[in-house]
Amino acid sequence: MTEPLLPDLPPERVPGPAPLADAAALRGAGRTPAVPFRVTLADGRTLVMTRLLRVLPGKRIVGDSLLDGRRVLAKLFVDKDSARRAERERQGIAALAAGGIPTPALVAADALPGGGHLLTTEFLDGATTLLDHWRPLAERPPGDAAALALLAPAFSLLGRLHRAGLAHDDLHFGNFLVHDGRLYLIDGDAVTTANAPLASKPAARDLAMLIAQLPRTWDGALTPLLDAYCDGGASTLDDAVLARALRHERAWRLRDYLAKTGRDCTLFRVRRSLHRFEAVVRSEADALTPLLADPDRWIESGRSLKRGNTCTVARVELGGRQLVVKRYNLKHLGHAISRAWRPTRAWHSWREAHRLSLFGIPTPRPLALIEERWGPLRARAWLVTEYCDGPDMRAHLEPDAAPAPAEAASLKTLFDTLYRERISHGDLKATNLLWDGNKSLLIDLDAARQHATIAGFHRAWRRDRARFLRNWPADSPLHRWLDAMLPGRP
Structure with missing residues (x-):
């Protein structure tokens, strides 16, 4: 990830001498060290870091910096393996340059007094x-x-x-x-x-x-x-070698990404306590703070979309932005006990929404997950997603005609991808597909799953396929078109 984490100060606006930091202080500074700060190099020179670009807490800090009055990109390696990591970085840059591969030129590499190492390259302004x-x-x-x-x-x-x-x-x-x-x-x-x-x-x-x-x-x-x-x-x-490598890479990438959705990392901010679990897309964390603090208040003041025994859904506006908050309720004590030891439906929807996004299957962007917990036991839960301001397919598609070209292409791509990746939805009503004007979005992912076996998937897919077709009369042109288009036709 190379995007700035914080809109910090550009070099020309650094207000006077920056506080001095060393490797030990930077290791303990967490994910957002205060900038600007300066570090002293082993040769006596001073580097001032003015803007954070990436932070691996306790390991590496990358940022927009000044060295000898020159703007550079600085990487500070501050963990116990800093010497090895810095040397590997230096050797890699040298290898790229020797191989004729364009890469920002190395400016300086040095140790930091008291531990840690520094490597700087030219700063490509506006890159x-x-x-x-x-x-x-x-x-x-x-x-x-x-x-x-x-x-x-x-x-x-x-x-x-x-x-x-x-x-x-x-x-x-x-x-x-x-x-x-x-x-x-x-x-x-x-x-x-x-x-x-x-x-x-x-x-x-x-x-x-x-x-x-x-x-x-x-x-x-x-x-x-x-x-x-x-x-x-x-x-x-x-082709066979590439196909094997691609299967392996995609499987690894999926496992790695889904694991990140439940742990604190660059992409997600995760907070745990005895009574609460919270995961939020890190870039959205600050904007969502008021909602995360009291999601029920926002549900009550928002526009109700559904009020059922098992879930309550509302559209809310936060900072001029439309969002959906879905609360998964517990109907009674027996229901609470039966759910306490299992992952919540919000947790399942959170992971499956990220799975679909990774596969390029459109779904409203999942932004945050909250669970009530009592130690290892789970109770109510909330899911926050972006809002899609569009009709569902039951209202949008006309039974007496095939879909328009845009809708037809979007539906075919969506269902072909679900089929290829062995993903079933579990409740494929037409109201669980939305049209945003450009593409079809799949919602209500409580029962969605990716199947490990072909046999298990085919059983689930036949149910999904039949449920989707039941939305329209069997003798309607739309039903006939969908039956011909949907993969897995009996």
């Missing part, structure tokens, strides 16, 4: 990440011309990397920088060297890592990107 440019295009159809024009240079650069006998252990869109029309690869710590050109297996692993950043709906549109990779000078990969 953006490939991820910044990809986000506005992520929901476009697979193979979209603008998306291909953006992504092809990254695949070509990867081909150049492999031709030089180099591999990269952390290939994601955030590790590509765009500056003055040129693409740079960063994070020397992840670079490893081998014989040139790179062997087939590690090359396939790297390529799979980059492909895995795309929605799986892109699987049929990868040819231009693979061509760009080969045009960069890489050897052509065996």
Whole structure:
């Protein structure tokens, strides 16, 4: 992740001498060390860090800094392995430069008095990440011309990397920088060297890592990107080798990402106590603070969408933004006891929404989860998501006609992806599919699951398929179109 965590001070606005910090103080500073601060190098020079870009608590701090009056990107390694980590970063940057791979130039590398190490590179003012440019295009159809024009240079650069006998252990869109029309690869710590050109297996692993950043709906549109990779000078990969690497990478990425949704990390802020568990998308934590403090008050003052025995749903407005808060109720003592030892339905919906998002299956963005707890026992729970201001498919689709082209394409992509990934919904009423004007969004994920076995999935899918078709008369044109379109037709 290369986005700034905090809108801190630019170098030209640092107000006077910054407080001095050392490795021990920075290790104990947590996720948000106060800036600006300065550190003294072993050679007596001083670096002033003015803006945080990334913090791995107790390990590494990356930020916009000043060294000898020059603006630099500084990485402070402050844990017990700082010497090894800093040296690996330095060697990786040198290997990239020697291989002709554009990367910000090394400025200085030095030890810090009392422990810790520093490495600085040139600061590319105004640089953006490939991820910044990809986000506005992520929901476009697979193979979209603008998306291909953006992504092809990254695949070509990867081909150049492999031709030089180099591999990269952390290939994601955030590790590509765009500056003055040129693409740079960063994070020397992840670079490893081998014989040139790179062997087939590690090359396939790297390529799979980059492909895995795309929605799986892109699987049929990868040819231009693979061509760009080969045009960069890489050897052509065996399709079977790449397919195995891609399955492995996607499985690992899914496990890693879902694990992060329940622990404190760069992406999520998690707080635990004897009586409460709270997980929130870190970038949303400050904005959601009033709602998280008392979700029931916001539900009562919001617009009611559903008031049932098992759940209460309301639309609320916070900071000019429309959100949905769903509370999972306990009907009676017996219900409370039966649920106490199991993950709450809010927890399940939270994880499944993130799973769907990772697969490129549209669903309102999950923002926060709250659970009442009594030690290991769980009680009520709340889920906060973005609000979709659009009709459900029962109201939107006309029974006497096939869907319009946009709706037809969106529904086909959604159901094909669910089928390919062995995901069943469990309650596939038409009211659980919304239309936002561009795409179909799946909601109410309490019973959604990804199946480990084909047989189990097919049983669940037949129920989902039949339930969705029952929304419209069997002799209607819409029913016939859906029956022909939905995968898994008997």
